[in-house]
Amino acid sequence: MKIMKNNKHILLLMSILILLCFQQSVAQKNETTKEVLQLKYYNDSNTIQYVAIESLLKKGKKTEPQPGKVYELYLDSIGKSHFIAKVVTDGAGKAKSFFPPALSSEWKAAAKHTLIATEPGKEDAVTELEVTKSKLSIDTTSAEGTRRITVLVEKYENDEWLPAPEVELKVGIQRLGGVLNAGEEETYTTDSTGMVTVDLNKDSLPGDENGNIVLVAIADNNDQYGNLLVTKTVPWGKAIRPDDHFFNQRTLWATKFHTPLWLLFMAYSIIIGVWGTIVYLILQIVRIKKLGTATDLQLTNKS
Amino acid sequence: MNSISIANTGSVSNEQITRDLLPSKFGKRGWIWISVLVLLCLIGAFAYYRQLAYGLVVTNMRDYVSWGIYISNFVFFVAISLVGSLITAVFRLTNAKWATPLTRIAEIIAVSAIVFASLIIIVDMGRPERMLYLFTYGRIQSPIIWDVIVIGTYFVISLLLLYLPLLPDFKILINSKGPAILKKLYRFQGSFWKGTIEQIKISEKAINILCIAIIPVAFSIHTVTSWLFATTYRPGWDSTNFGAYFISGAFLVGSGGVVIAMYVFRKYYHLEKYLTEMHFEKMGRVVVLLSLLYLYFNINEYMVPAFKMKKPEQAHLEALFTGEFAIIFWFAIVVGMIIPIIILLFKKGRRPLPMFIAGIMIVAGAWFKRYIIVTPTLLHPFLPMSDVPVSYHHYFPSWEEWAIAIGSLSGALLVITFFARIYPIIPIQETITERHENNEEQ
Numbered sequence: 191m192k193i194m195k196n197n198k199h200i201l202l203l204m205s206i207l208i209l210l211c212f213q214q215s216v217a218q219k220n221e222t223t224k225e226v227l228q229l230k231y232y233n234d235s236n237t238i239q240y241v242a243i244e245s246l247l248k249k250g251k252k253t254e255p256q257p258g259k260v261y262e263l264y265l266d267s268i269g270k271s272h273f274i275a276k277v278v279t280d281g282a283g284k285a286k287s288f289f290p291p292a293l294s295s296e297w298k299a300a301a302k303h304t305l306i307a308t309e310p311g312k313e314d315a316v317t318e319l320e321v322t323k324s325k326l327s328i329d330t331t332s333a334e335g336t337r338r339i340t341v342l343v344e345k346y347e348n349d350e351w352l353p354a355p356e357v358e359l360k361v362g363i364q365r366l367g368g369v370l371n372a373g374e375e376e377t378y379t380t381d382s383t384g385m386v387t388v389d390l391n392k393d394s395l396p397g398d399e400n401g402n403i404v405l406v407a408i409a410d411n412n413d414q415y416g417n418l419l420v421t422k423t424v425p426w427g428k429a430i431r432p433d434d435h436f437f438n439q440r441t442l443w444a445t446k447f448h449t450p451l452w453l454l455f456m457a458y459s460i461i462i463g464v465w466g467t468i469v470y471l472i473l474q475i476v477r478i479k480k481l482g483t484a485t486d487l488q489l490t491n492k493s
Numbered sequence: 494m495n496s497i498s499i500a501n502t503g504s505v506s507n508e509q510i511t512r513d514l515l516p517s518k519f520g521k522r523g524w525i526w527i528s529v530l531v532l533l534c535l536i537g538a539f540a541y542y543r544q545l546a547y548g549l550v551v552t553n554m555r556d557y558v559s560w561g562i563y564i565s566n567f568v569f570f571v572a573i574s575l576v577g578s579l580i581t582a583v584f585r586l587t588n589a590k591w592a593t594p595l596t597r598i599a600e601i602i603a604v605s606a607i608v609f610a611s612l613i614i615i616v617d618m619g620r621p622e623r624m625l626y627l628f629t630y631g632r633i634q635s636p637i638i639w640d641v642i643v644i645g646t647y648f649v650i651s652l653l654l655l656y657l658p659l660l661p662d663f664k665i666l667i668n669s670k671g672p673a674i675l676k677k678l679y680r681f682q683g684s685f686w687k688g689t690i691e692q693i694k695i696s697e698k699a700i701n702i703l704c705i706a707i708i709p710v711a712f713s714i715h716t717v718t719s720w721l722f723a724t725t726y727r728p729g730w731d732s733t734n735f736g737a738y739f740i741s742g743a744f745l746v747g748s749g750g751v752v753i754a755m756y757v758f759r760k761y762y763h764l765e766k767y768l769t770e771m772h773f774e775k776m777g778r779v780v781v782l783l784s785l786l787y788l789y790f791n792i793n794e795y796m797v798p799a800f801k802m803k804k805p806e807q808a809h810l811e812a813l814f815t816g817e818f819a820i821i822f823w824f825a826i827v828v829g830m831i832i833p834i835i836i837l838l839f840k841k842g843r844r845p846l847p848m849f850i851a852g853i854m855i856v857a858g859a860w861f862k863r864y865i866i867v868t869p870t871l872l873h874p875f876l877p878m879s880d881v882p883v884s885y886h887h888y889f890p891s892w893e894e895w896a897i898a899i900g901s902l903s904g905a906l907l908v909i910t911f912f913a914r915i916y917p918i919i920p921i922q923e924t925i926t927e928r929h930e931n932n933e934e935q
Contacts, residue, residue, distance in 0.1 A: 446632040457633050464646055467706050474699040478692050482685030
């Protein structure tokens with residue numbers, strides 16, 4: 191009886207395993223692949239604008255980059271006069287292109303624009319991104335020991351620049367490895383005046399040789415305005431002189447102006463010693479020549 | 494008539510010695526030899542023109558193998574040039590008078606080799622117009638600068654050591670029959686030599702000083718060349734033995750070169766009375782000693798790392814012992830060292846023809862030995878090669894590299910050939926004087 195009970199359990203376990211394997215194989219068969227194209231707009235310091243794309247292939251739960259894919263980028267509509275560029279994705283499936291000067295007037299003409307990406311030969315598969323023209327500015331004040339950063343976001347509407355409320359911003363200080371938060375919060379949202387104000391709560395941050403640090407405000411992947419970035423250099427840091435003491439030492443790996451003295455002494459002693467001998471030997475040849483000429487003269491005088 | 498006796502050949506007058514040793518015109522074989530060398534030089538010059546026009550991309554040197562056949566050829570030239578210091582200086586200072594007929598052969602090999610060593614470095618630079626930067630931006634801390642300095646110094650000393658013993662011969666050359674242009678050259682170079690006691694005294698003193706000075710410089714030139722490799726931390730080069738290893742190899746290849754030249758000059762100019770079997774016998778002993786010495790250093794260089802088999806060394810050693818460089822490696826060891834040792838250990842092997850064959854084996858083996866010192870190490874860096882074209886994993890010189898390397902070797906041979914046409918390849922005055930001294934002693 192006990193054996194039968196055990197067998198029942200084993201049978202049950204085996205059935206579950208078989209069912210699981212079957213389900214997995216069916217799931218694998220049903221796994222669909224889907225191409226995903228992400229289109230992004232960037233505006234750096236209100237001057238450098240570019241479009242970036244990322245081409246991905248979704249296989250079930252996995253996502254892989256698609257390198258070597260060709261895309262055509264357009265501004266507002268597909269056509270020769272709206273053509274931005276033809277790009278090829280890199281190993282990470284990414285590509286980007288700046289706006290050509292020819293599209294400058296078209297960009298200025300409207301407040302909103304649509305960025306379009308198509309794959310040559312697949313014109314029906316179009317990816318679009320709508321962008322509202324905007325700009326980001328950063329200002330600073332310093333009073334009574336408080337250093338304040340004010341960031342203003344403006345949008346272009348009805349032929350004028352208006353404050354852009356409800357925009358999430360990251361405000362911080364540019365460091366080597368990323369952006370360090372300027373205030374307490376990770377992000378800030380603009381008020382009805384399109385502004386955020388952050389009090390810098392970090393003192394004595396290491397700056398460059400003149401004590402400069404770089405403040406940075408970023409709107410990251412905003413649905414309406416895209417990716418915006420602005421920076422400002424302020425003398426709020428602590429002046430740090432790079433320690434170049436090591437490079438000024440006289441070492442074997444230093445520049446020729448920092449040769450170790452012992453090496454200079456040795457090298458020049460050898461060079462002077464050997465070349466001194468060579469010069470002496472050349473003088474001996476000159477002596478032999480003079481003796482020969484003198485002998486010639488004696489013979490001529492005798493004859 | 495002043496006559497002296499020569500061992501095995503009876504009595505020979507001074508006039509006869511002079512007649513025998515004066516440079517003579519090229520015969521038919523000579524012109525064919527020169528034509529072949531000139532043709533090879535021209536092909537090399539054309540290949541170099543292509544390299545100048547299109548850049549170093551015409552070579553097969555890439556990111557990993559950046560020192561290819563040019564540098565191995567350079568090391569070969571520097572090595573063979575060391576023979577000047579061995580035969581001329583070491584033998585002279587040790588009073589080995591039997592080596593007198595070989596001194597000029599050794600010196601001209603040294604001078605021509607060092608000239609082409611310098612040229613091949615300029616070829617390897619790719620941008621020859623930047624050569625001046627070596628001096629303007631060079632750092633005295635770099636072994637490359639030491640090499641530049643020491644090569645220049647060695648060239649000047651070798652030239653002086655070639656020129657000073659030639660002075661007494663100029664007097665004979667000026668008085669001999671020959672083309673007017675050569676007479677003009679001889680007069681320009683040595684008409685002031687009158688053979689006075691004072692001149693001889695100064696000359697002998699100067700030669701002695703040169704012989705002393707050239708030994709440390711010669712040791713330096715090849716030690717520094719070895720340091721170009723040994724100061725770099727790489728499998729196969731990371732050795733404290735490299736200086737001695739290179740110098741022993743250099744003396745061997747240089748002596749092999751002298752043996753070949755001895756045989757060729759003896760045969761072509763009928764110098765059997767001056768380059769006797771005794772000279773081959775003694776040179777044979779020298780060469781076998783040097784071969785054994787070099788073999789000893791080779792065992793050290795390969796056995797010790799092979800015993801430890803550190804991971805990076807393993808790939809390098811396997812490529813040499815059983816991998817893609819195995820044929821060249823074993824050729825250099827067996828043909829370049831072991832077979833010549835076997836030949837030269839026996840008295841019969843130290844006769845002119847077997848010596849000549851052994852000499853060719855040594856020189857050919859030595860050339861390939863330099864190739865396997867330079868290239869395989871570069872193909873086995875410490876960090877694994879990744880994301881590079883397949884061609885970067887291997888190196889075989891392009892036709893341009895072969896043509897330039899062969900052209901430079903031909904150029905060196907051409908210099909020696911023309912030297913032998915213009916100047917006596919065996920010192921005339923020194924031979925006469927020494928044989929007088931021998932007769933007096935007898």
